[in-house]
Structure formats: C-alpha cells, structure tokens
Amino acid sequence: MIEIESVTKAYGGVRVLDDVSLTIPTGGITSLIGANGAGKSTLLSVAARLLPADSGRVRVDGMDVATTPGPVLARRLAVLRQENAMSVRLTVRELVAFGRFPHSGGRLTREDHRLVDEAMAWFELGPLADRHLDQLSGGQRQRAYVAMVMCQGTDHVLLDEPLNNLDMRHAVQMMRMLRGMADELGRTVVLVVHDVNVASCYSDRIVAMREGQLVAEGPTDELMTPELLRKVFDVEVEVHELAGRRIGVPWS
Amino acid sequence: MAAVLTAPERAVRRRRTLAVLGVVTLAVVAAFLTVDVTGSWDYALQQRGRRLAAMAVVAVAVAVSTVLFQTVTNNRILTPEIMGFDRLFVLIQTVGVFLLGASTVTTADPRLRFAVEVVVLIGFGAVLYRSLFGRTERDVYVLVLLGVVLGSTFTSLTLLVSRLIDPNEFLTLQDLLFASFGSVDRQLLALSAVVVVLVTAGVWRLLPRLDVVALGRDTAVGLGVEHRRVVNRALLAVAVLVAVATALVGPITFLGLLVANLARQLLGTHRHAWVLPGAALLALLALAGGQLVLEQVFGFNSSLSVVVTFVGGIVFIALLIREPRQ
Numbered sequence: 001m002i003e004i005e006s007v008t009k010a011y012g013g014v015r016v017l018d019d020v021s022l023t024i025p026t027g028g029i030t031s032l033i034g035a036n037g038a039g040k041s042t043l044l045s046v047a048a049r050l051l052p053a054d055s056g057r058v059r060v061d062g063m064d065v066a067t068t069p070g071p072v073l074a075r076r077l078a079v080l081r082q083e084n085a086m087s088v089r090l091t092v093r094e095l096v097a098f099g100r101f102p103h104s105g106g107r108l109t110r111e112d113h114r115l116v117d118e119a120m121a122w123f124e125l126g127p128l129a130d131r132h133l134d135q136l137s138g139g140q141r142q143r144a145y146v147a148m149v150m151c152q153g154t155d156h157v158l159l160d161e162p163l164n165n166l167d168m169r170h171a172v173q174m175m176r177m178l179r180g181m182a183d184e185l186g187r188t189v190v191l192v193v194h195d196v197n198v199a200s201c202y203s204d205r206i207v208a209m210r211e212g213q214l215v216a217e218g219p220t221d222e223l224m225t226p227e228l229l230r231k232v233f234d235v236e237v238e239v240h241e242l243a244g245r246r247i248g249v250p251w252s
Numbered sequence: 253m254a255a256v257l258t259a260p261e262r263a264v265r266r267r268r269t270l271a272v273l274g275v276v277t278l279a280v281v282a283a284f285l286t287v288d289v290t291g292s293w294d295y296a297l298q299q300r301g302r303r304l305a306a307m308a309v310v311a312v313a314v315a316v317s318t319v320l321f322q323t324v325t326n327n328r329i330l331t332p333e334i335m336g337f338d339r340l341f342v343l344i345q346t347v348g349v350f351l352l353g354a355s356t357v358t359t360a361d362p363r364l365r366f367a368v369e370v371v372v373l374i375g376f377g378a379v380l381y382r383s384l385f386g387r388t389e390r391d392v393y394v395l396v397l398l399g400v401v402l403g404s405t406f407t408s409l410t411l412l413v414s415r416l417i418d419p420n421e422f423l424t425l426q427d428l429l430f431a432s433f434g435s436v437d438r439q440l441l442a443l444s445a446v447v448v449v450l451v452t453a454g455v456w457r458l459l460p461r462l463d464v465v466a467l468g469r470d471t472a473v474g475l476g477v478e479h480r481r482v483v484n485r486a487l488l489a490v491a492v493l494v495a496v497a498t499a500l501v502g503p504i505t506f507l508g509l510l511v512a513n514l515a516r517q518l519l520g521t522h523r524h525a526w527v528l529p530g531a532a533l534l535a536l537l538a539l540a541g542g543q544l545v546l547e548q549v550f551g552f553n554s555s556l557s558v559v560v561t562f563v564g565g566i567v568f569i570a571l572l573i574r575e576p577r578q
Contacts, residue, residue: 048473050470069478070476070477071476071477072476073476074474074475074476078474079470079474080474081471081474084468084471086326086467086468086471087322087326087327087466087468088466089522091259091262098464098471098475101460101464101475101477102475105460106459106460106463106464129258129259130257130259130262131256149474
C-alpha cells in the first residue's frame with residue numbers, strides 16, 4: 001500500500017503538485033492519467049523518493065520514503081523513469097542483474113542468477129541476454145529495463161510511461177506482461193500512461209490528475225466517463241462500450 | 253558487429269586480457285629497470301627503482317581518480333583535470349617563483365613545498381566539488397563550465413605573473429612545470445604512496461555501489477544506493493588523489509582519459525573491480541614505456557607527456573574507429 005499525504009512540490013514558484021493525498025491499495029494495476037504537465041510523473045518520482053517533496057509525506061507499507069534507508073526501501077519499491085540513457089555499455093543480462101543489487105549488494109548468489117533468468121524469460125529476453133543494449137530496438141530495450149525493475153522483486157513497481165517508444169504490438173505485449181505481474185505475481189503496479197484507452201483496458205484503478213491536483217480516483221469503470229475525461233483533458237470525449245471495454249474517442 | 257559472447261565467455265576473455273596486460277606491463281617495467289645499464293648496477297637499480305615507484309604511485313592515482321570522476325559525472329570524456337587542477341598547479345608555481353624568487357622555491361624544503369601544493373589543491377577541489385554536487389542532475393554541466401572558466405582564469409593569471417618574472421628565473425620555472433619523475437624526493441614518495449594506498453583502499457568498499465552509480469542517479473536511487481553519499485566520498489577521493497599526483501610530479505594531462513577509456517574498451521566491462529586495476533596497469537605501462545621510448549629513441553629530447561599523449565592518442569583513435577558505438 002502506498003499512502004500519499006498532502007504532498008506539495010513547486011518548481012520556481014509554480015506548483016506542480018498541490019496538496020495531493022491519495023492511497024494506492026495493494027495489488028492490481030493503478031494508472032495515473034492526465035494532460036501533459038498535470039504532475040503525474042512528478043507524483044511518481046516523489047512517491048519513489050527520486051524527488052524530495054516540499055511538504056507532505058509518502059509512506060510505502062508504512063515506511064516514510066524520505067527517511068527509510070535506501071537499501072531497505074529498494075526491497076519494497078522499484079521504479080523506472082521515462083528516460084534511461086546510460087553512459088555505460090551493458091548487456092541485457094548485466095542490466096537485469098542490477099535489479100538484484102538491493103538484495104545481493106553486487107555479489108550475485110545462485111538464487112539471484114535464477115531470478116535474473118526468470119525475469120528475462122518473463123519478458124522474452126532470453127535470446128537477447130548477451131546482446132548489448134545499444135544493439136537492441138527501442139522496444140526490446142524498454143523490455144529489458146522493465147525486466148530489471150521486475151527482477152528487483154519488490155511488492156510495489158512504479159513505471160513512468162512504460163509504453164514510450166513501443167509500437168502497437170509491443171505495447172500490447174508489455175501491458176499483458178504487466179498484467180501478469182499483477183495477477184500472477186501479486187505485485188502492486190503503478191503506471192503513468194498517456195493513452196486513456198490503455199488505462200481503461202488494462203488497469204484496475206485510475207487516478208486522474210489536472211494541474212497538480214487530484215481530480216478523481218477509483219475503479220476504472222467508474223472513471224471512464226465523458227464527463228470526467230472532459231474535466232481532465234479539456235476535450236470532448238465520447239466513451240463507447242466495445243467488447244466489454246470502455247473506449248474513449250476524442251475525435252467526435 | 254562483433255560476435256555475441258555469452259557471459260562466461262566474456263569473463264574468460266576479461267581475465268585473459270587483464271593477465272596479458274599484467275605480463276606486458278611487467279616486461280616493460282623490467283626493460284625500464286635494466287636496459288642500457290652502464291656502471292654500477294646497484295646505483296642504476298636504485299635510481300630507476302625510485303622513478304618507477306613514483307610512476308606507480310602516479311599511475312594508480314591518475315587511473316583511480318579519472319575512472320571515479322567519470323563514473324560520478326556519468327560521462328566518459330571529462331577528467332578531473334577539466335576542473336583546472338593542473339593549471340592551478342602551474343599558477344601556484346608561477347606565483348611562488350614570482351613572490352619568493354626561483355632560488356628560494358627550488359631550494360626550499362621539498363616537504364614544505366609538497367605540503368603547500370597538496371593543501372591548496374585539495375582545498376580547491378573539495379570546495380569546488382562539494383559546493384557543486386548533489387543539488388540537481390544538471391550540475392555536471394555547471395561543473396564543466398566552471399572548470400573551463402576557472403582553468404582559463406588560472407592560465408591568464410599565470411601569463412600575467414610570468415610576464416613580470418625575471419627571464420632567468422622564468423627558465424627555472426619552466427623546469428618546475430614539466431611532469432618529471434627524475435627528481436622525486438624519497439620521503440615525499442613514501443608519503444604519497446601511503447596516501448594513495450589508503451585512499452584506494454577506502455574507495456574499494458564503494459566499488460559495487462559505484463557500479464550502480466554509473467547507471468545514473470535515478471536508477472541508482474531506485475536500486476537503493478545512497479547516491480549523494482557515495483558521490484561525495486568518491487569526489488573527495490578524487491580531489492586527494494589528483495592533488496597528490498600533481499604535487500608529486502607535476503601536471504600529467506590526458507593520461508587519465510586515455511587509460512580509463514582504454515581499460516573499459518579492452519576489458520569490455522564497466523565494473524570498477526576490473527576497470528580500476530586495468531586502468532592502473534595501463535597507466536604504469538604508458539609511463540614506464542613512454543619514459544623508455546623517451547630515453548632510448550629520442551635521447552631525452554622530448555618530454556614524457558608528449559610521448560604519452562602522442563602514442564596514446566593514436567591508440568585511442570584507432571580503438572574509437574574500430575568500435576563505432578563506443
């Protein structure tokens with residue numbers, strides 16, 4: 001469970017997060033949606049202690065992220081940012097193995113190796129294990145990063161736009177894998193997504209933000225309404241039911 | 253594109269590369285000690301041994317400081333010298349000669365000179381790094397900019413002061429400014445060796461965390477590394493190592509950049525436990541080999557830094573061309 005209590009964050013006088021309070025329950029996929037600049041990524045970064053909050057606090061399983069020692073928290077919560085340009089040249093296996101660092105401190109045990117292999121298999125990276133990241137396509141690379149985060153073995157996984165740079169096929173594949181992580185492995189997955197239909201089709205809960213404030217949160221079905229989407233995105237959106245899923249169509 | 257090697261194959265190759273590097277370095281060191289000895293072997297070995305020891309101390313200091321600096325700045329082109337250490341060293345010497353006179357500077361107790369130089373350089377480095385780092389991600393650009401500006405300022409000041417110096421004294425000054433392994437004081441050498449060993453040993457415990465820091469701040473924090481603390485410690489180590497090496501033999505630019513990148517290229521890894529020994533061996537190889545070439549081929553009619561930069565530069569460019577993505 002992630003508890004966010006009146007978190008505020010400002011950059012040079014502009015409030016990017018304005019008194020946000022939110023509880024993300026254990027299990028399932030929660031999607032953060034909102035227009036560009038709504039504060040989704042900032043909220044995710046604060047929750048993952050990549051950014052310090054100006055005020056308020058975030059607790060993960062009751063531990064304050066600002067004061068809990070890094071290694072302790074890293075065994076409970078894993079995070080992947082949008083940009084992951086690295087100055088070092090790694091193979092897929094080396095990257096994924098870094099996910100075990102909070103547990104092994106850099107010295108991999110037999111069990112760690114098994115978990116690395118498992119994470120690579122989960123994301124279908126087996127054949128690419130010994131390739132360098134710069135020899136992969138954007139989609140394969142993205143999968144490798146997510147595999148590293150999964151390999152960290154944390155109950156909470158926070159991902160900022162994991163579908164960035166992925167084509168339709170790979171986006172669907174990625175969402176299915178994340179779905180599997182939530183359903184089969186019981187992880188709590190929190191995503192920043194910019195496509196509301198991805199959020200609608202794959203997540204259990206939606207958190208909608210606008211201008212640094214929380215607009216609404218709740219089960220996906222309740223939030224996928226024309227009224228709410230208009231409020232969040234400032235665009236008229238029709239919501240249609242297709243094959244049991246709610247699909248928003250903005251071009252009406 | 254190179255063939256894809258599996259992880260165990262890579263490990264074997266890495267071990268072999270490091271072993272070959274060790275053997276080659278040993279051979280060059282042996283050649284440096286024994287080639288062309290005329291007269292007393294005892295005397296020759298003692299003299300050359302001392303120079304070799306100075307080279308080893310500098311090699312380790314330069315290699316470790318450059319690799320760490322590149323890791324914490326997430327950059328493979330910057331070296332600690334960008335911060336203007338060598339130019340500050342030149343400025344200290346110039347101002348010293350100007351204020352005190354060449355004879356006072358050259359005849360002063362070498363320990364006193366060394367202490368003054370080290371204290372000024374470490375103080376400069378510590379203040380600069382600590383005030384700059386740990387605030388935001390973008391700091392590295394500020395750091396580079398400030399380094400370039402300060403470096404040029406030091407150079408301008410040096411020029412100004414050297415215009416005011418008596419021409420005869422200026423010649424003495426020039427001798428002080430070339431990296432030289434010939435005239436290193438024995439006690440200073442021992443002291444430097446102790447400092448370098450202690451700092452390197454202290455850094456050794458940080459290595460697994462530094463491997464993670466090399467992935468970038470956010471990833472490192474996500475993996476539970478206390479980023480700021482590790483970076484601060486590494487930078488303090490860098491400041492001390494650079495200061496000691498520069499004060500001991502004078503400015504050696506480019507060597508660090510060369511050996512850090514060559515070590516990564518040759519060993520095919522970024523893990524510090526491999527790169528640091530590799531870079532240190534390469535640095536010793538370059539210094540001892542360069543000195544050998546300098547003495548045997550050019551008959552001392554050049555300087556060590558010229559030889560190292562020229563040969564190293566060619567090797568470096570060749571490697572860059574061979575592997576485009578690096």
